[in-house]
Amino acid sequence: MKRARVVFGGAIHDATEQNGQIKLEDGRLLNEEEVEWLPPVQPQTTFALGLNYADHAKELSFKAPEEPLVFLKGPNTFIGHRGQTKRPEEATNMHYECELGVIIGKTAKNVKKEEAYDYIAGYTIGNDYAIRDYLENYYRPNLRVKNRDTCTPLGPWFVDRDDIDDPMNLSLKTSINGTVTQQGTTADMIFSIPDLIEYLSGFMTLNKNDVILTGTPEGLEKVNVGDTVVTEIEGIGALTNYIQKA
Missing domain, CATH: 2.30.30.370 (FAH)
Structure with a gap:
């Protein structure tokens, strides 16, 4: 559903x-x-993955990480489908990031990856914009890069876990103003969904409506005021977002 x-x-x-x-x-x-x-759920603790696709790491001239590169996002960042994202006037390097969002369904602590899917309620789409003008380095994205107001649309739908046969084999696509600019597949993740749940729950408790944004494949393009950005994931839907002046 x-x-x-x-x-x-x-x-x-x-x-x-x-x-x-x-x-x-x-x-x-x-x-x-x-x-x-x-947003289809009220996100609680939200984890975002950096460089979780080898092709994206290569695109940014970085070596793929040997363990998950994770940072947190604040509630101020989230908006829904058809929402407006504010682009800072001084930004020259703002990129979309189409990501599969994993929604935790119950308390999880020290979960083994073989049991990880039991702790998932469902999936959504995240567009986790990065304003790379403020990047110190790719391993330490600071707050001005990834925690800007309105810069993480989520939605449109929360799709039940059992309605997605294989979340590790879904196509992803992004378009700007109707032109496809990014295509990929979740099969290319470096750290799979079960890997991430095992890793995170190994040192902290995950709770209902926590969200894991699992990273983006290669194919990034800059966005500008007036752009319409659509991020799509197979079986989940299409998340539309509009770029406006801050």
């Missing part, structure tokens, strides 16, 4: 997808343009 959180009529609603429309709890059917989209 595909689930969403939307604002309609001044209230927040849980919703599901039905034949391309949004179905509210009371049965009303709406088009996606009629609602304001929120």
Whole structure:
């Protein structure tokens, strides 16, 4: 099932997808343009992976990491489908990053990777913009690179775990203004979803609605004010986002 959180009529609603429309709890059917989209879950602790695709690491002239390169994201960064991301006026090097988001479903501590999928509630799409003008180095992305307000759209849908047969074999695609600029597959992750859950839960507790953003493949392009950016993942949907002046 595909689930969403939307604002309609001044209230927040849980919703599901039905034949391309949004179905509210009371049965009303709406088009996606009629609602304001929120992230499909309220993210708790959110982990973002750096350089988790070998082709992306090579694209940035970096050696692939030998253990997961993880940093945290604050709640200020998240917006929903069809939301507007503010591009700092002084930025010259702002990139999209299409990422599979893994949503934790229950408390996880010291989980072995063979059991990792039992702790997943579902999946979503993240577009984790990086403003690389402020990058100190790729192993230590500072707050101004990855924790900017409105710079991490999530959505549109929360897709139940059991509705995705193999999350490690999904195609990813990004387009700017209708032109495809990035294509890849989750099969190329360096550290798989089970690897990441085992690694993270080995030294801290994961909780319901924690989110793991699993990294992006090669194919980055700069975005500019006025751009429409669409990040897509097979079986999950297409996340649309608009770039505006800060």
